[in-house]
Amino acid sequence: MAEKTIAFIxxxxxxxxxxxxxxxxxxxxNRMKKLMILLILLFxxxxxxxxxxxxxxxxxxxxIIRGWRQSNDVHIAAINISMEKGWKTYxxxxxxxxxxxxxxxxxSKNIKSISKIWPTPNIYNEYGLRTIGYKExxxxxxxxxxxxxxxxxxxxxxxxxxxxxxxxIPIQTxxxxxxxVRTSIGKNRILEVLDRAIISGSESPIKVITCDIIPxxxxxxxxxxxxNIASFNENTFGVIEYPEKPNSWISQKTSLVSGNQLEVxxxxxxDGTYFVDRSNLNLTVFSSNKAFEFDGCLS
Numbered sequence: 001m002a003e004k005t006i007a008f009i010x011x012x013x014x015x016x017x018x019x020x021x022x023x024x025x026x027x028x029x030n031r032m033k034k035l036m037i038l039l040i041l042l043f044x045x046x047x048x049x050x051x052x053x054x055x056x057x058x059x060x061x062x063x064i065i066r067g068w069r070q071s072n073d074v075h076i077a078a079i080n081i082s083m084e085k086g087w088k089t090y091x092x093x094x095x096x097x098x099x100x101x102x103x104x105x106x107x108s109k110n111i112k113s114i115s116k117i118w119p120t121p122n123i124y125n126e127y128g129l130r131t132i133g134y135k136e137x138x139x140x141x142x143x144x145x146x147x148x149x150x151x152x153x154x155x156x157x158x159x160x161x162x163x164x165x166x167x168x169i170p171i172q173t174x175x176x177x178x179x180x181v182r183t184s185i186g187k188n189r190i191l192e193v194l195d196r197a198i199i200s201g202s203e204s205p206i207k208v209i210t211c212d213i214i215p216x217x218x219x220x221x222x223x224x225x226x227x228n229i230a231s232f233n234e235n236t237f238g239v240i241e242y243p244e245k246p247n248s249w250i251s252q253k254t255s256l257v258s259g260n261q262l263e264v265x266x267x268x269x270x271d272g273t274y275f276v277d278r279s280n281l282n283l284t285v286f287s288s289n290k291a292f293e294f295d296g297c298l299s
Contacts, residue, residue, distance in 0.1 A: 056171065058087040058163045064155060064177040065139070065186035073149040075179055078190045079103075079157060081138040087165045088135040091121040093239045093252070093284070095131035099162025099170055101140075109154040110146050117141040119196045120291045123235075131164075132239075132286075139193045144179070153179040198284065201294035205229040206262075206285060211297035213276050219269040220276050224283055224297055226262045233257075236287040238264030240297075243280055247271040 060082040067077035081089055090098040105114055119139065124131045146153050156176040162168050201208070206228050214221040222240050237255035244250065253265035264283060268276065281297035 056169065058084050058165055058169060059171065060084060062159065062173050062175055064157070064175050065190060066177055066179050066183050067141075067190055068184045068187045069179075069181050073146065075144040075146060075153055076187075076190060077142050077144060077155065077177075077179055078186065078193065079138075079140045079142065079159065079175075081134075081140075081159075081161065083136050083138075083163055084165075085136060087163050088124070088131075088133045089138050089161055089163050090131065090133035092118065093241060094133060094162075095124075096129045097168065098131045098133060098164070099168065101159060101161035104158040104160075105156070107156040107158075110148055110151055111153060111155070112145040112147045114145075115143045117143060117194065118198050119193050120198050120289075123286060139189065141190050141194055141197070150181065152181060155179055198291040198293045201283070201285075201292050204285075204292040206287075206292055208283065208294055208297065208299045211278065211281075211299045213278070213297075216267065219267060219273075221265065221267050222276070222281065222297065224264045224299075226264065226283075226285060228260045228262070228287075231260050232262050233288050236262055236285065238262060238283055238285045240264060240266035240268075241282040241284070242268055242270075242276065245271065245273070248273070 063080050065078040065080050067075060069075045083089065090100055092100050094100050103116070105111065119134070121132045121134055124133065144153055144155070154176070156174065158172065158174045160170070160172050162170045206226050208224055209227045210225040212223045214223065224238070224240065226238070234257055236257055239252050240250065242250060248270045251267040251269070253267065255265070256263040262285065264285070278298050279296045283294040283297055285292045
């Protein structure tokens with residue numbers, strides 16, 4: 001009897017200590033459950049049509065808006081990324097901690113050329129960090145020139161992008177659609193976005209007056225000075241882009257505003273590159289809820 005009582009007491013003690021060890025783990029898990037999403041290195045969903053419903057938190061769907069064929073035989077369509085309330089995705093230069101979107105059209109058919117028409121993104125300042133992107137919905141118009149103008153276009157897009165709220169989730173998804181010669185599905189939606197497209201620098205009151213490229217030990221510093229007809233808003237800033245290769249990256253520096261002049265600076269870390277092609281530099285200025293894009297830095 002005494003032995004059974006001792007054994008029973010031992011079991012109770014073991015269960016008690018097991019419970020003590022499990023409770024902290026449960027508390028930690030409850031606090032960390034959002035952060036555990038970051039363990040998802042890659043989410044993949046394949047869409048068999050123009051619409052791909054998403055089971056992942058924060059993302060509603062990814063689809064292709066079929067658009068319309070213009071009189072010059074250029075087809076206007078769009079990629080549409082729809083997110084839950086409070087979630088956002090990013091522009092091609094996302095800022096600190098953002099994930100730039102990447103598009104692969106290689107499996108598409110009857111396409112001679114394809115180009116993206118970026119809508120003006122929003123600027124977010126959160127936790128002392130600035131990011132550039134789109135909240136809750138991102139519609140990216142695309143301009144497609146077909147090889148055979150009389151035939152439909154088969155568009156297949158594999159998209160790598162990220163969405164963020166309290167956490168950031170990298171995603172990869174594939175959507176596909178046939179774009180007929182005669183169609184106008186979603187035309188008005190795309191036209192609304194085109195009205196908010198980034199403005200060409202040649203159509204703006206801003207001019208690039210100098211563009212200096214300074215060799216460094218590990219790359220190049222690009223320093224562009226722009227001039228406006230009126231004074232720049234104090235929150236105006238710019239970003240510099242250059243075609244990146246593996247093991248290369250760009251570090252954006254703080255832009256400097258002085259009256260009607262703006263200085264935009266970036267360091268290009270280009271592995272194995274010994275010169276910078278000025279015509280391949282791209283400069284975008286964000287000022288007063290507008291964006292102006294300059295192709296080349298030739299001054």
